[in-house]
Amino acid sequence: MCTTFTSIANWECFKYFCMRSICRVFLTEASSLRPFYWFECSDDRSIYLGSSNGKYFDFGYSSRATTSASASTPIDPILMGRELEDFELKQKLSIHGSGVVNARTVTNGIRDRYEIAPPRDGLNALPLIAVLPMQPNRYPMTTKRPKPTDIVLPPAHAPFGTLFYLKQRGEKEPFVLTSARDRYDTFSTLVVPFGSFDLCVFMYTDSLKMRFWPRNETSLTTLPTCSGEELSWAFFFGADPTDLAG
Secondary structure (H helix, E strand, O other): OHHHHHHHHHHHHHHHHHHOEEEEEEEEEOOEEEEEEEEEEOOOOOEEEEEOOHHHOOOOEEOOOOOEOOEEEEOOHHHHOEEOOHHHHOOOEEEOOOOEEEEEEEEOOEEEEEEOOOHHHOOOEEEEEEEEOOOHHHOOOEOOOOOOOOEEOOOOOOOOEEEEEEEEOOOOOOHHHHHHHHHOOEEEEEEEEEOOEEEEEEEEEOOOOOOOOOOOOEEEOOOOOOOOOOOOOOEEOOOOOOEEEO
16 A cells, blocks of 8 residues: 555656746856746646745845836835745745735735636736846856756846736737837847746836846735736836836
């Protein structure tokens, strides 16, 4: 009996590794690669993501703000929010195929949770996370070589923002990104297959408003207006994370 159960466990483990999709995202600095973010998709269309550098983070802050597409909202996590616990800094964001989202933060000992439209029922496009990186040379180097399923961001000569999102395989870019292109000087979109989806990163710069590299990496996730609804799209209005555009 013990041998039988061990065989089943090994098979389940083997099946899990065969069916999941993993994407690592790297920054480029000179001729070196710097780990930035990772994404994982399971066969039930659950999505997991997190920073590749969580183990190096010493401090962080979390705060919330409400904004709209017609206004930019100042937000300063240090002044307006609370300091994150060490385990929260290393936490991943989980989006279950059923639509239940486990945030990286914890309130009163309970993982913050909300619901969105279930990814397993299909989607047109789903914003995952917006990240405003520090200057790439501040991230640790790696000797790992990227795989065809990984994303390598091109060398950056100026501060930039990133927006990671999913779309149905082969579908066109969401209209919200097409219209957002008018806001920025330069932009590019990188796409890799990711389970039954495409994982995309929209990378953008603004020479007037994004003039300085931020002191700290800043990430942004949105919440649905009502439980079970789709997520909103948000972009950084400037290199200073106190500026946020809906």
